[in-house]
Amino acid sequence: AQSVTQPDIHITVSEGASLELRCNYSYGATPYLFWYVQSPGQGLQLLLKYFSGDTLVQGIKGFEAEFKRSQSSFNLRKPSVHWSDAAEYFCAVGTPNSGYALNFGKGTSLLVTP
Amino acid sequence: ETGVTQSPTHLIKTRGQQVTLRCSSQSGHNTVSWYQQALGQGPQFIFQYYREEENGRGNFPPRFSGLQFPNYSSELNVNALELDDSALYLCASSGTGPAETQYFGPGTRLLVL
Numbered sequence: 151a152q153s154v155t156q157p158d159i160h161i162t163v164s165e166g167a168s169l170e171l172r173c174n175y176s177y178g179a180t181p182y183l184f185w186y187v188q189s190p191g192q193g194l195q196l197l198l199k200y201f202s203g204d205t206l207v208q209g210i211k212g213f214e215a216e217f218k219r220s221q222s223s224f225n226l227r228k229p230s231v232h233w234s235d236a237a238e239y240f241c242a243v244g245t246p247n248s249g250y251a252l253n254f255g256k257g258t259s260l261l262v263t264p
Numbered sequence: 265e266t267g268v269t270q271s272p273t274h275l276i277k278t279r280g281q282q283v284t285l286r287c288s289s290q291s292g293h294n295t296v297s298w299y300q301q302a303l304g305q306g307p308q309f310i311f312q313y314y315r316e317e318e319n320g321r322g323n324f325p326p327r328f329s330g331l332q333f334p335n336y337s338s339e340l341n342v343n344a345l346e347l348d349d350s351a352l353y354l355c356a357s358s359g360t361g362p363a364e365t366q367y368f369g370p371g372t373r374l375l376v377l
Contacts, residue, residue: 154306186368193268193354194307194368240306251297251320252356252366254306 152177154243156255163231164263171226171258173241182244183224184252185215189237197239200224211235236262268357268369276375277345285340285372287355295319295359296338297366298330301352313338314360342374350376 153176163169175181182201186194198209205217215226224241238259242252269288277283289296295314299307309322313332327343336357342349352373356366 184365193370194356196365196367199365242306251309251312251322252299252307253309254299256304256306 152243152245152253154241154253154255156239156241156258158258159256160259160261162261162263165233166230169226169228169231169235169260171239171241171260173224173226173255175222175224175241175243177222177243177245179245180219183215183217184242184244185209185213185224185226186240186242186254187237188240188257194240197226231260231262233262233264236260268355268367270353270355270369270372272372273370274373274375276377278377279345279347281345281376282341282343283345283374285342285353285355285374287338287340287357287369289336289338289355289357290367293357293359293367294336295357295364296332296336297356297358298338298340299354299356300324300349301354301371302348303351307354310340345376347376350374 155174184199185197197213198207200207200217238257240257241255244252271286297312298310301307310324311321312319316332329341331339352371354371356368358364358366
């Protein structure tokens, strides 16, 4: 069965520290990969996406993610976290045969401390 | 370019009632997808509409139904509401093709009492 796993439910980092949020997927072929961010009471905003090509993807707000086929992972990174980055982060996967539906992980809640 | 809008923002219903949620897609987008996000969970795919036809459906019962109109706006209808239907309902619009990014609206928060 297709699945998306975000192993960390909560992560706390200090402002200015680096960040890595993990995402693993289980699919038969290379899927389309996305990271979305959700602030409290808000909808989802796309940070970045991977469809093909360069496995290191740059996104908005200084985020990047690296697709590693051998590890079935698509981890999100940021070199220096700002207090405004505190939010819920969702990894999502879409496959060509899924009717374009996105399969989301359960999310990682990021807390940024001063 | 206007983004995805949803109405209403909040809604309270009682068990057994019916509800209709509305979504206006982003300009130029012809595909609308609906997701249910329970508290503390990731969004779950309900169904998708493309050119007024249902184009895919998740694991939701038939009491969840939808419509898409010629202007590509959409409705989600839920009959016989249950307490577990309490959630944030998200609408996303996109262009044609599996590689198209889905752009989400702010959601409608439904509370079923």
